[in-house]
Amino acid sequence: GQNIDQPTEMTATEGAIVQINCTYQTSGFNGLFWYQQHAGEAPTFLSYNVLDGLEEKGRFSSFLSRSKGYSYLLLKELQMKDSASYLCAVRDRQAGTALIFGKGTTLSVSS
Amino acid sequence: ETGVTQTPRHLVMGMTNKKSLKCEQHLGHNAMYWYKQSAKKPLELMFVYNFKEQTENNSVPSRFSPECPNSSHLFLHLHTLQPEDSALYLCASSQAGGRAEQYFGPGTRLTVT
Numbered sequence A: 001g002q003n004i005d006q007p008t009e010m011t012a013t014e015g016a017i018v019q020i021n022c023t024y025q026t027s028g029f030n031g032l033f034w035y036q037q038h039a040g041e042a043p044t045f046l047s048y049n050v051l052d053g054l055e056e057k058g059r060f061s062s063f064l065s066r067s068k069g070y071s072y073l074l075l076k077e078l079q080m081k082d083s084a085s086y087l088c089a090v091r092d093r094q095a096g097t098a099l100i101f102g103k104g105t106t107l108s109v110s111s
Numbered sequence B: 001e002t003g004v005t006q007t008p009r010h011l012v013m014g015m016t017n018k019k020s021l022k023c024e025q026h027l028g029h030n031a032m033y034w035y036k037q038s039a040k041k042p043l044e045l046m047f048v049y050n051f052k053e054q055t056e057n058n059s060v061p062s063r064f065s066p067e068c069p070n071s072s073h074l075f076l077h078l079h080t081l082q083p084e085d086s087a088l089y090l091c092a093s094s095q096a097g098g099r100a101e102q103y104f105g106p107g108t109r110l111t112v113t
Helices: none
Strands: A003-005 A009-013 A018-025 A029-037 A044-049 A053-057 A060-065 A070-075 A084-092 A099-101 A105-110 B004-007 B010-013 B018-025 B031-037 B044-050 B053-057 B064-070 B073-079 B087-094 B108-112
Touching (some): A003 A084, A018 A029, A018 A105, A044 A060, B010 B018, B018 B031, B031 B073, B044 B064
Parallel strands (some): A009 A105
Antiparallel strands (some): A003 A018, A029 A084, A053 A060, A060 A070, A084 A099, A084 A105, B018 B073, B044 B053, B064 B073
């Protein structure tokens, strides 16, 4: 089966750096995605990792270690607008393009 | 026109009603998805369509019936729902291959009374 774990809640202050971890178990790993979802809104795509290493995109970076079944999303120079839920999702070869989502990590950024 | 649109945005229905949710994508994608999002639960995949063909039905009760008339439109027909079906229903689309990141619509907030 598939299992995705991420912390339920995190808090941080403006300007800080926060790392949101995600561990997963899947038999046919074929990519890991991070999405951001503000309250009452649709999830929006942040990043994609399929090979080991770090992908950087502005203030956001995502890391993947396939051997450890582990990923993290790194958010730098936090802003109030970064307060949202961050969803880790995994794609399995047997499931085609379908994604399996974790429960999400609610990040609260305070001033 | 925004990428993925959904109508209605809010829906209240009784357990004996029949209603339909509509999703339309303007991104030229050929895969579409229905997800259910309930409080404190992960996004649950319900149905997947690739090139208008249903490729996944994730053990969804028959009171939910999807329809995909073409690669741009997706419907979710609802009948005799239960109060526990109250949730946010999200539609998404993607390319059918490659990185295939999914783009989500704003969702329909469904309340079953």
